[in-house]
Amino acid sequence: MRALEDLVLLASINLNKRLGATSARSDLSAWLHAHGVKIVLAQEPFKPVNRTPPALAGFTFAGGDGHLATWVSENLAPPAVSSPAAWVQRVELEWLVVLQVHLDAYSSAARAAQLAELASAATTERGRPLLICGDFNLAPLPRDGLFGEEPSTFTTQAERKALHHLMQVAGLVDTTAEEVPVFTFERVSNGKPSRFRCDLALLSSHLTATTTVTADASARSGPAAFTDHSALLIDLPLTLRETEPDTVLFSLSELAGEGPAAAAARPEYQPHKTAMSRQAPSPAARAVVKHLTGPLNIQSILDHGCGRGADVAHYRSAGLDTEGFDPHDAFGWPRPDRTAFDMVTSMFVLNVLPDPWQRIQALRDAASFTRSGGTIVVVTRSPDEITKAAADGGWSVHHDGFWSSRAKGTFQRGIAKDEITALARHAGLQPTENCPALPLPGVCHAVLTKPRDLLHGS
Missing domain, CATH: 3.60.10.10 (Endonuclease/exonuclease/phosphatase)
Incomplete structure (x- = not known):
């Protein structure tokens, strides 16, 4: 195994x-x-x-x-x-x-x-x-x-x-x-x-x-x-196994909440264990409110992969119509019934998913909640930060990143802006034109647009 x-x-x-x-x-x-x-x-x-x-x-x-x-x-x-x-x-x-x-x-x-x-x-x-x-x-x-x-x-x-x-x-x-x-x-x-x-x-x-x-x-x-x-x-950049691979956590079937089998599965990967326990909003969420929601006329936001929901509270305190979603049931943010949000944020989600296919699926799922022509903001840990953390912590290589804790089943990969954009294109998304960069030192981000002809699941 x-x-x-x-x-x-x-x-x-x-x-x-x-x-x-x-x-x-x-x-x-x-x-x-x-x-x-x-x-x-x-x-x-x-x-x-x-x-x-x-x-x-x-x-x-x-x-x-x-x-x-x-x-x-x-x-x-x-x-x-x-x-x-x-x-x-x-x-x-x-x-x-x-x-x-x-x-x-x-x-x-x-x-x-x-x-x-x-x-x-x-x-x-x-x-x-x-x-x-x-x-x-x-x-x-x-x-x-x-x-x-x-x-x-x-x-x-x-x-x-x-x-x-x-x-x-x-x-x-x-x-x-x-x-x-x-x-x-x-x-x-x-x-x-x-x-x-x-x-x-x-x-x-x-x-x-x-x-x-x-x-x-x-x-x-x-x-x-x-x-x-x-x-x-x-x-x-992949690690093969001696046996059949375990079911992954952030699959489309689980994102969609399809039946008890997904909830009953005990996968090897457990990205929810990377979620931080904090009362204050992330610097990324503060930057979104300060620099993007006004210029882009954002009225509604979904925080996709919201963890425990600190950023959801921040968006709501700024007067934005906000919901959260996280596939880990214990966090208490079930999949919302509504769609067509002006903006969907994905904060430090892609870098904890252990392969590019899951990252593309997560981006595609995020886009399914965005209105046509809406905005998706993706923030990831940087390659430099993860490389240093891997060296300091003696992390072992897995796929294109590292086990940050093999015992916990947590994975990390630093993802640069160009890679976010390349993944997004494979998910049917496009970089947002003439959009200023967010002042987020030490992390990477991309502001993306859902094309008006992109259909959910396409």
């Missing part, structure tokens, strides 16, 4: 059907162990596609076939793996969804259509953190595909337009894009070098600050090479 303390290194690589050979399998195993890889996503791992998957020393086969396959370190519980189509595999790694792909190698029209399908699939994930990786068989930019010294004509504009659309609708970043490309596939064709950056890792924008992606050419060069593609090594 223990969590693994080290974060997770994932390798995505096209094995070009070579895993059936004992020598290639041995070289791959040595490479995986030398790099400390925990999860292997393989495109074209073996042939024929329906054969029994070859065994990898130290790894458990998690699912797939000769098109796409996944292995995990034998001390990890295998993730849920499914195959929506022959060219895409869906892997659930706790809060992160990974779509492993191998796009068509022969038809540009097929690749464009597959990218359009990926865009639709990403939309159905409803903002869940996403990694799409594998062999895309295309060059995202002309400089990423060369024949000789000139741009290759292999990739069409239609493909690039479809790739751009996918990244735009899903909020993804091409993590290995560089002014000078690092090519992941090279060969000589008709006497000229053909070079492509075609092995890609597209990542949710709010994860880029905590995820390192590198292309490792050692997989295809030197005496121990086992394929003709570079591998992508992706250091993910």
Whole structure:
């Protein structure tokens, strides 16, 4: 039942059907162990596609076939793996969804259509953190595909337009894009070098600050090479478990108060234990009243995740129509029946939620109480403050933050303004234009707007 303390290194690589050979399998195993890889996503791992998957020393086969396959370190519980189509595999790694792909190698029209399908699939994930990786068989930019010294004509504009659309609708970043490309596939064709950056890792924008992606050419060069593609090594900010993960506290079902099962659950994470006992309002709540409610003509406020309610009392004392909500029943602030508040505040909530998916859900839930065009104010502890507290307190790493007290089940992560904004965009929110910054030294904050076309649950 223990969590693994080290974060997770994932390798995505096209094995070009070579895993059936004992020598290639041995070289791959040595490479995986030398790099400390925990999860292997393989495109074209073996042939024929329906054969029994070859065994990898130290790894458990998690699912797939000769098109796409996944292995995990034998001390990890295998993730849920499914195959929506022959060219895409869906892997659930706790809060992160990974779509492993191998796009068509022969038809540009097929690749464009597959990218359009990926865009639709990403939309159905409803903002869940996403990694799409594998062999895309295309060059995202002309400089990423060369024949000789000139741009290759292999990739069409239609493909690039479809790739751009996918990244735009899903909020993804091409993590290995560089002014000078690092090519992941090279060969000589008709006497000229053909070079492509075609092995890609597209990542949710709010994860880029905590995820390192590198292309490792050692997989295809030197005496121990086992394929003709570079591998992508992706250091993910998550902690996997040896058993199924416990139910989380701040889930949408609990936020919505759905049935006795949510209340009866005894989750590992207990963010309510981070709530401060204080009589005075927080400096953040005082700043909201002093600097925002007047200029923004705010008449009504919901404090979302209000804890014991000191800030609710402050808003009410300022003459604002105010309610509070906290999912921890003992605090006595049940989910309100009304919505359409002018403003919703979220004070030090995101930084105690143990993964980005819960943070996005919490933001989306906060927005559900805000009127169309209304304001959401998010305040978090800063990365500097949490880093110092973790060092001073000997906190252990968990996901993209730390256990502040493992015995209590409390988590902390410092979240900068840019990350708040990136999370908010995935929740359908936008930064408020021409809004002055609040004078809140030592913490981070963002003032957000609910677009007029954003529907609850969209």
